[in-house]
Amino acid sequence: MQADRKPRKQRKENARMRRRQVLDAARRSILRHGLARTTLATVAEEAGLSQGVAVFYFDTKAALLTETLRDLYQGYEDHWQGALDAAPPDAAAQLQALVAADFDLAACGPELLPLWFAFWGELHFQPSYDAVAEDFDARRREVLTRIWRDLLPPSRAAEAPCHADWTETLTDGYWQRMHLSAGHIDRHHALAATRAAIARLAPWMDARA
Structure with missing residues (x-):
């Protein structure tokens, strides 16, 4: 045996x-x-x-490429989830860790950004790609919404989904700029600019970090 x-x-x-x-x-x-x-x-x-x-x-090629996208997302999710697990439990620290992870080489290095945008350009034409993206994005939105719900005053808790969307839009926008304008903007600048924008959304956060 x-x-x-x-x-x-x-x-x-x-x-x-x-x-x-x-x-x-x-x-x-x-x-x-x-x-x-x-x-x-x-x-x-x-x-x-x-x-x-x-x-x-x-x-098939379609099956291989769908699994390649799933693998790309899984690596990204493992990366940002690991950053959350290593961060202090308070919401401000969790958000800072999540944003920092987004601009780490493991998330948006020069060998990764072209892959992300190659697949994202086909999402609406390939239902299997769209399904993979939505599955991972839903979990990410849930985490971000929870963090913002904890960060916002109770009277503004209903705004958490909107703040989560803004946070994701900042990352997506800077990833796009880094991809299309390589050499003109780097991930360190993008991280600093994203943190500055978040400070405008939650000016009290530094005091709670």
């Missing part, structure tokens, strides 16, 4: 590593060829594998 289990465990780990290899190759292919010209063949070439291996894990 013991001898039986080990090979199965090894096969499972090998499959996980091979799947990771294909997903990483898909990212490189998108950066090199663009989303439209990425195929199972270009991904297999990037991974140094046969096309049959890519097909084994992802039946």
Whole structure:
């Protein structure tokens, strides 16, 4: 029995590593060829594998690209959730941690922004991409809304969803500017400007941080 289990465990780990290899190759292919010209063949070439291996894990190009987007979102969610877990529990510190995480290289590095915008440009044309984005975005909005509800005076708690949207719009807007105007604006400036805008939304926050 013991001898039986080990090979199965090894096969499972090998499959996980091979799947990771294909997903990483898909990212490189998108950066090199663009989303439209990425195929199972270009991904297999990037991974140094046969096309049959890519097909084994992802039946079609559409399935592979959808999982690549899901993987991109999962990495981002793990990143900002880790920042929240490491921050003090009060709402002001949580918001500051969340915003700082948004402008970390792990969220918007030069190898990540082109991937985000490649997929976002197709959201309305690919229902599977849209579904992935909405799933992750809903959890993110829920967290931001909760933080703002705790930050705002009780009489203004109903404004929390709007403040959450403004916060996300700041991140999205600066990500877009960094992507389209690389060299003219960097993530440090974007973080400082976002913090300044949030200070206008909640001028009392520094006193509570």
